[in-house]
Amino acid sequence: MSTDPMLYLRNGQRAARRDLPWVSVEEFRKQVAHGIGQGARLAALFGMPSREENVLLIAVLADGDSGAFAISSTEVGDSYPAITPDCPQAHWFEREIAEQWGVLPEGHPWLKPIRFHRAVRPGRDAWGRAADAPFAPGVTDFFRVEGEEIHEVAVGPVHAGVIEPGHFRFQCHGERVFHLEVALGYQHRGIERALLTQPCSRFLPYVETLAGDTTIGHTTAYCQLIEALADCTVPARAEMIRGLALELERLANHVGDLGALAGDVGYLPTLSFCGRLRGEFLNMTASICGSRFGRSLVRPGGVCFDVEPSRAEELLARLEKVMRDVTGAVNLLWETPSALARFEDIGVVSRHMAAELGLVGLAARASGLERDARFDFPTGIFRMAQIPVSTWQSGDVFARAWVRWLEIQRSAAFIGEQLRSLPDGPLRCTCTASAPDSLVVSMVEGWRGEICHVAMTDSTGQLAHYKIVDPSFHNWMGLALAMRNQEISDFPLCNKSFNLSYCGHDL
Amino acid sequence: MLKELLERIRQGHRTIPYPVEAPALPDRFRGRPTLPLAPCEPSCRACEAICPTGAVTCPQGKPSLDLGRCLFCADCTTACPTGALSFTVQHRLSVWERQELILGQGTPLTTKKPEDARLRLIRRSLKLRQVSAGGCSACEADINVLGTPGFDLGRFGIQIVASPRHADALLITGPVTENMRLALEKTYRAMPPPRLVVAVGACAISGGPYRDHDTTHNGVAGVLPVDLWIPGCPPHPLTILDGLLKLKGA
Numbered sequence: 001m002s003t004d005p006m007l008y009l010r011n012g013q014r015a016a017r018r019d020l021p022w023v024s025v026e027e028f029r030k031q032v033a034h035g036i037g038q039g040a041r042l043a044a045l046f047g048m049p050s051r052e053e054n055v056l057l058i059a060v061l062a063d064g065d066s067g068a069f070a071i072s073s074t075e076v077g078d079s080y081p082a083i084t085p086d087c088p089q090a091h092w093f094e095r096e097i098a099e100q101w102g103v104l105p106e107g108h109p110w111l112k113p114i115r116f117h118r119a120v121r122p123g124r125d126a127w128g129r130a131a132d133a134p135f136a137p138g139v140t141d142f143f144r145v146e147g148e149e150i151h152e153v154a155v156g157p158v159h160a161g162v163i164e165p166g167h168f169r170f171q172c173h174g175e176r177v178f179h180l181e182v183a184l185g186y187q188h189r190g191i192e193r194a195l196l197t198q199p200c201s202r203f204l205p206y207v208e209t210l211a212g213d214t215t216i217g218h219t220t221a222y223c224q225l226i227e228a229l230a231d232c233t234v235p236a237r238a239e240m241i242r243g244l245a246l247e248l249e250r251l252a253n254h255v256g257d258l259g260a261l262a263g264d265v266g267y268l269p270t271l272s273f274c275g276r277l278r279g280e281f282l283n284m285t286a287s288i289c290g291s292r293f294g295r296s297l298v299r300p301g302g303v304c305f306d307v308e309p310s311r312a313e314e315l316l317a318r319l320e321k322v323m324r325d326v327t328g329a330v331n332l333l334w335e336t337p338s339a340l341a342r343f344e345d346i347g348v349v350s351r352h353m354a355a356e357l358g359l360v361g362l363a364a365r366a367s368g369l370e371r372d373a374r375f376d377f378p379t380g381i382f383r384m385a386q387i388p389v390s391t392w393q394s395g396d397v398f399a400r401a402w403v404r405w406l407e408i409q410r411s412a413a414f415i416g417e418q419l420r421s422l423p424d425g426p427l428r429c430t431c432t433a434s435a436p437d438s439l440v441v442s443m444v445e446g447w448r449g450e451i452c453h454v455a456m457t458d459s460t461g462q463l464a465h466y467k468i469v470d471p472s473f474h475n476w477m478g479l480a481l482a483m484r485n486q487e488i489s490d491f492p493l494c495n496k497s498f499n500l501s502y503c504g505h506d507l
Numbered sequence: 508m509l510k511e512l513l514e515r516i517r518q519g520h521r522t523i524p525y526p527v528e529a530p531a532l533p534d535r536f537r538g539r540p541t542l543p544l545a546p547c548e549p550s551c552r553a554c555e556a557i558c559p560t561g562a563v564t565c566p567q568g569k570p571s572l573d574l575g576r577c578l579f580c581a582d583c584t585t586a587c588p589t590g591a592l593s594f595t596v597q598h599r600l601s602v603w604e605r606q607e608l609i610l611g612q613g614t615p616l617t618t619k620k621p622e623d624a625r626l627r628l629i630r631r632s633l634k635l636r637q638v639s640a641g642g643c644s645a646c647e648a649d650i651n652v653l654g655t656p657g658f659d660l661g662r663f664g665i666q667i668v669a670s671p672r673h674a675d676a677l678l679i680t681g682p683v684t685e686n687m688r689l690a691l692e693k694t695y696r697a698m699p700p701p702r703l704v705v706a707v708g709a710c711a712i713s714g715g716p717y718r719d720h721d722t723t724h725n726g727v728a729g730v731l732p733v734d735l736w737i738p739g740c741p742p743h744p745l746t747i748l749d750g751l752l753k754l755k756g757a
Contacts, residue, residue: 116686117722137686157690160669162637162651164644165687186686187641190722201559205578205716205740212645212741269511275655276521279744283533290535293645293741296580305535328514335510503643 003031006061006070009441011377012224014231017437017456020058021072025081028057028074033086035061035070041358041371043069043443043452045083045093047101048465050075053121055101058467060441060454064376069441078124079104089358092473098126112140115185115506120193138167138183145171145178153488157186164502172488180483180491182476187506195466208295211470211504213253216245216285217446218468219298221453224379224442226300229434229457234380237425238302240418243381245285245294245303247411250447252281254404254411255326257499261401262333264493265342273329280322284315302428312419319419323412330405343398347482347494350395357481360474361449362407363498365391366399373445387414400497434461446471448501470504522659526752530745532596537579538743539600542570542610543591554583554592560709560718563592574600574608575712578740601737601750605728608712608738623734625701626756629675633665633755635705636674636698640691641684641723645741646708650678652744653751665751671695676703676734676754682710682723683730695731705754706733707747709740 004027007020023031036042043062050056054075061070074080082105083090092114094105099113102124111126116137119125129135138157151172157165165186171179191206198206207222208215220242227234234242259274282292289297289305297303307315333339349359354367364371372389374382390406392399434457442453449471458464479498483491523530532538549568555561562576563583570592572583584592602608603621620626639647653660654667668674671694683691695702706727709715714725727733737750 136689157687158638158694162639162647162667164639164642164647165690186684186690187639187681188684188686188722189641189682189717190720191717194717194720199559201557201582202716205559205580209643209645209716212643213648215645269514272656273514273518275652276657279652279655279657286536287533288535290533290537290581291579292649292743295578295740296582325518328517332511332514501644503641 003027003034006031006035006072008068008070010068011373011379011443012228012440014228014435015439017439020439023072023074025074025076028059028072029081029083029086031072032059032061032083032090035063036087036089039063039065040070042087042089042093043441043450044454044467044469045090045097046454046467047097047103048456055103055121057097058454060452062377062443064371067377071439071441076103078102079106081106082108084108088356089474092477102126110143113185115188117185117188117190137185140183142169142181143171143179149173150178166502168491170483170488170491175487175489177483177486177488177491180480182480184476184502184505187503189503189507191507192466192468196463204299210468210507211472211501212293214249214446214448214451214501214504216242216249216294216298217444217451219294220246220380221442221444221451223298223300224444225440225453225455226431226434228440228442229438229455229461230300230431231435232301232429232431234302235426235429236423238427239380240422241288241303241305241307241427242298243385244307244415244418245288245297246444246446247415248281248285249294250411251408252278252285253447253499254408255281257496258330258333258401258404260496261343261397261493262339264496265339267333267336267339270329270333273325277322277326277329280318284318287311287315299428300431302426304428306427307419307422312422316416316419319412319415326408330408340398342493343401344394344396346397346490347486347497348394348396349478349482351393353481354395354478357477358474359478361445361471362400362403363449363475363478365389366403367395368393371450373443373450377443379442379444381418385414385417387411397493397497436461448472448499449475468507470501470507472500472505475500476505521656522662523657525658525745525748530598532598532743532745534596536596536743537581537594539597540572540577540592540594540610542572543589545591547589547591551588553586553588557582557586560713560716569611572610573713574610574738575605575736576709576715576718577738578709578716598743598745599749600739600742600746601735601753603735605712605733605736608736620756625703626754628701629703629754630756631664633751634668634673634675635665635678635751636668636671636676636694637678637680638691638694640679640681640687640711640727641717642681642708642710646680646710649741649744650680650707650747653748658744658748660748663752663755665755671697672699674698674702676705677731678705678707679711679727679731680707682714682717682726684723686722688724688730691730703734703754704731705735705737705750707737708742709738712736712738715740
């Protein structure tokens, strides 16, 4: 099957908007299906305003083998034939397009709102709801299993722990879960729209809080875009400090998650040790920039805080000490068969399923897929210093825990190496005005998985559109399928093994 | 069992001696800001222009900073041409009245405990229910961390409970998104009175970076009565702990 050429871009490379192919809907669907058939995945599929109230659909395919993004676009009116029937990983994206733009993807097998807000195009609604009709989050159709002894369990939005809100609807037979449906949107703050309407002094707070536990990941993705639009080259020292902070973020979250996973099966020693040790990594970030979550560190053009030789030495000493404790705490878990038995064969996502759904990040790697933006689409320090991609084949809770442990060791080694070889030079360069009529795709491997930001500028260099895809957007469906035929009591364990972001999804 | 004990002995006792001993916070930590004592040049207003949330204002050369809106990004300190604005490492920031968060030149953070019969009931035991109403999960993370052995919230008689029926106080984070408003109100109604409300973080106090979005309610106060305000973005765990101890009267 031959298709029209798409626009090929590297991570963080700027292109002129006029180079973006504009093809027919049929050709667009063929290009997406063909690309995915060739092994690429859908990194983003979104709408933006076009001429005469039409909507421009843009697809960004990520091909890990060539390290390039393939991009194409088409214009649609109020409906178009859905891509999802040929390409399941478009499922969630097309629900988003329907909700945001009031465009109906005809033939979508399960078209429901994902965030529960009104369409951006006034007067349009993919479900034909009146403009003044009240609607509430989570109030929608749910997939139902019927039959004797089938029962439904509804959980959330408010949960028992200190955790973000989301609604889970289980169809069960006794303890066994036939189907789980996830309904989100409770955290919807409207950030994508605000990036186009609010003063630019708010942009950094917005991207720093897209998902509060992934501040460095999202802010780096945003800054890479702005730097590409302004043709600004970030100093090497700043690139390295960004890399350090990104890996510290990964360490803090992975260590905390291993503790929480141990806690979910009642193995308290690892829970207690890791609870404290997670904080040690956050405190290392705070010693660089004053904030445990890396706020105010990454800025367009570089970073705001230096890691001086004395600080680097102190961080090295702390890292070594903390990693000794982490190793001790985590090895307790691997040496306890009763805890491991609760991880093995629970919540399995097969390699085939993970590829079909387009899972990303550690959830994909735990199903045997070699997907890591640091390796496939390297930017910044990762072009110079590579971290091996950690995978495991079994796709179960154990795999998601074990991949975390592999990544913890590799990230700690990376941080050690970088701290010993920080280059001299400035921390930041000036980012001038953005180029007009341009397009950039930026991708960063956050601790959950790939973070994809896409920006377009108008003829004056202002943002014309900004799209954010958090890794959780790809992966929530993975959790739903991991729960098939599991006991409902294993839900907290499966959920923690993915540890997806609610606000990152809801934006 | 033996290997767990050996690891415990190796890692040692790690609970911090707070509040008996002053905590060691990093040198770059941004706690309570200080404002210039001398009047500023009235035409400057550089701090005001750069502040993402309108927390800093400087009318007629008299700077004022609303800690309830402040994201502690410190952009104002770099914008200030005289370097007169700065952040200290003081982590104790919680107050009883919203107005007390607005700092003027030389204003102390007042901490006068209100006369409130409800506060007498929780002096020995305080049960909290937490609701995240549209935040970014950073405030939630720094509340969660109080349960780890490092802080050990339980030793103060404070516990986070699973049901609002068991709770004395509601700990709210996030700007209160429209999509969470009803769930938050229902949680509050499910709590038996007397009950208290604590707003944690800039979002819950003022809407934070999402102030004036049509998707949010600019914080808790428009939805529920607030008893204690804990500013920060997110507040440091010690700032939250200090606030909870203040609520408990310790």
